[in-house]
Each structure stands twice: as structure tokens, then as C-alpha cells.
Amino acid sequence: MRFVKYHGLGNDYLVIPDTPSLTPGQIQRICRRHRGVGGDGILLPRTAVPPFVLCIYNPDGSEAEKSGNGLRIFARYLWDEGLVGMEPFVIETAAGPVQAQVLNDGRTIRVAMGRVSFHNGDIPVAGPAREVLNEPLTVQGETFQFSAAAIGNPHCVIFTDDPTPEMAQTYGPDIEWDGRFPHRANIQFVQVLDRHNLRLEIWERGAGYTLASGSSSCAAAAVAHKLGLCDTAVTVHMPGGQLAIAIAPDFTVTMTGPVTPVCHGVIAPEMFGG
Numbered sequence: 001m002r003f004v005k006y007h008g009l010g011n012d013y014l015v016i017p018d019t020p021s022l023t024p025g026q027i028q029r030i031c032r033r034h035r036g037v038g039g040d041g042i043l044l045p046r047t048a049v050p051p052f053v054l055c056i057y058n059p060d061g062s063e064a065e066k067s068g069n070g071l072r073i074f075a076r077y078l079w080d081e082g083l084v085g086m087e088p089f090v091i092e093t094a095a096g097p098v099q100a101q102v103l104n105d106g107r108t109i110r111v112a113m114g115r116v117s118f119h120n121g122d123i124p125v126a127g128p129a130r131e132v133l134n135e136p137l138t139v140q141g142e143t144f145q146f147s148a149a150a151i152g153n154p155h156c157v158i159f160t161d162d163p164t165p166e167m168a169q170t171y172g173p174d175i176e177w178d179g180r181f182p183h184r185a186n187i188q189f190v191q192v193l194d195r196h197n198l199r200l201e202i203w204e205r206g207a208g209y210t211l212a213s214g215s216s217s218c219a220a221a222a223v224a225h226k227l228g229l230c231d232t233a234v235t236v237h238m239p240g241g242q243l244a245i246a247i248a249p250d251f252t253v254t255m256t257g258p259v260t261p262v263c264h265g266v267i268a269p270e271m272f273g274g
Contacts, residue, residue, distance in 0.1 A: 001267040003030075003037060006076060008069035008259050010211030010240030015043045015077045024061025029272055031059035037267060040207050041067065043074050052078065053092040058206025065095035066152035068214015068243075068255050072109035075100040076259040095152025103256075110256040113215065116151045116222035117251075123150040126180045133227065139174045146175075147223045148185070151253065154205070155219035156185040159229070163189035163201040165209060165239070172203020186213065188220045192229045199237045211240030218253040221245040 003014045014030065014037060016022070022030075022042065031039045039059065046053035054074050056064040064070070071091060078084045079102045088101040099112040117123070118131040125132045125148045132148035137158075144158045156175055160167070172187045184205045191199040200220055204210045217236035224230040225247050232247045243257040 001269075002264070003267060004077060004080075004264040005037065005039065005262040006073040006259055007262055008072050008212065008214065008240075008257060009238060009243070011069040011213060012039050012262065013041045013043050013067075013070050013073045014039045015045065015074065017045050017048075017077075019044065020046075022057070026272060027057050027061040028059065030267065036271060037265075040204075040210055041070060043070055043077075045074070048083065051090045051092050051097070052083075056093065058204075060206045062206045063094060064153060064206065066093050066098075066113070066215055068111065068113060068216075068218060069212060070214075071098060071100060071111050071113075072214060072255075072257060072259050075102055075109045075111070076106055076261070079106045080261070093152065107258055107260075108256060109259055110254060111214070113151055113218050113253045113255050115250060115252045116149050116219060118147065118149050118223070118226060120148065123148045123154045124182050125154075126182060133223075137175065137178070137180075139171050139178070142171065144171075147227070148181075149219040149223050151215050151218050151222070153215055154181060154183050154185045155216060155223075156181065156187045157190055157220050157223040158188065159190050159192065159224075161191060163191050163199060165201055168201040168203045169209050172209065176203060176205050186216055186219070188213075188216045190220045190224065192224060193237070195231045196233060197235050197237060198224060198230065202238065212238040212243070214243060214255050214257065217243045217245055218255055222247055222251055222253055226251070
């Protein structure tokens, strides 16, 4: 089983191009850090010609509707394979099509991620029809104000003066599985540095604490702009690095950031037996 591994700001994915499907158990084994190849997820291409169709899997074996870092990595893979050039192209995901473009000789990828919605039916969030903005959420005796957003996948955005890895790791698991999120949620703890800069700590649905997330950056920036806390051009700072987010008047969001190749190889069949 051939694979190519990349990371986007420390968020690493394996592209496995010649395998039509994997079981959740196989995905879990491959993503293990000590007994597998290790990764924050797996990208399974369904086509080698346009329109490119991509399936994205979390390390717990669940399917992700969309991943910003995963999409940038897949775009870089297509560039490395000579399947795309400098012109924009479309990638079909479980959450619908996105447009990607390779820049800077492959080192930078721009992805038009789609329109962010704050409506509970789109995210989804339980309860009456509404935009989910600045609502109370109590977990482990601590009450936060959260807003929710969808950009093809569900997000819970919490603003705080000092987001830390410990905060994400402590509260993230319980919020991910909170009953008001029927499809679980990705959680962002966000500090507004100024009108053009946000700082994030992230707990990612199906993956856990992560150094960076593209869709989380888009959701957090969109919520911050919706609440009047930032402008339309935002740099999102994460432990793994920075992404540039641009927000259009209709809340269509574009993400630009780096991708780095790591390695390629072949997964031994024997790994699945131990």
C-alpha cells in the first residue's frame, strides 16, 4: 500500500492513492504514532483526473466532510504528481466542491473553502431555528460563551483571553461530544490579538488536540468577523504556524497557507495483523 505523507503547519496527512477503501480499523492502525505510519488523518483520492474527488478520514476512522489542511495537502500532492498546474481547479469533497490553486512552486496553496453559516440547522446544533452566537455552554463546572459555525463541517468557537493547549485538551473532549452537537464538533479556543490577528488552540473532532486546522481557522475568523471583532483579512496564529484567511461580504472564506512534503513509502501488510 503506497503512501505519501505531507504536513500543513504540523497537521500531517497520508495520501494513499491506489487503495479504493479502508476500514475504520485499518485507518486507526495506519494513523498510530508508534505502531503505524502516524498521522492526523488519511486522504483517499477517488479519481486521478478532473474533477478530483477526495475522501478524508480522521485517525479514529470516521469520515470528515472537509479539512482545510487536508485539502491543501491534496492539492500539493496533485501538483507533485503533475496532475495540476498553476490554474485553479476543483476538488469534490463530502461537503461539496472547493476550488484550489497552487502558488509559489507548490509551497503555498490557496483554497476557496466555501460559505460559512451560523444557522443551527446547517451546523447542526440542537434547538430552535437561529444563528448560534454567544450562547452559554457549561462543561466541568466552567461556563463559556460559544458561537457555532459550519463550513461543511461543524465548529464551536469560544473566545478567551488566554487559550492554552491544556484548555483545549481539558474541555475539548466533552464539548466535542456535547448533546447539542448531533454530529459532534471541532472546538476552537480563540484570542483576538487585534483587528487582523487571532490566536487559536484547537481540539479537532475525531483527532484530538492538533497543532493547526484550516477549517477551524476559517470558522474562527468568520465568527470573529460576524461579532465585529476583526476585519475581513485575518492572520490566524496556531502552535503549528499561520494561515491567511480572507472573508467576503457573504462570508465566503478563502484560506492560504503552506504545505511541506515529509516522506513516501509502502505500508507492510503485516502491520495490520499485529
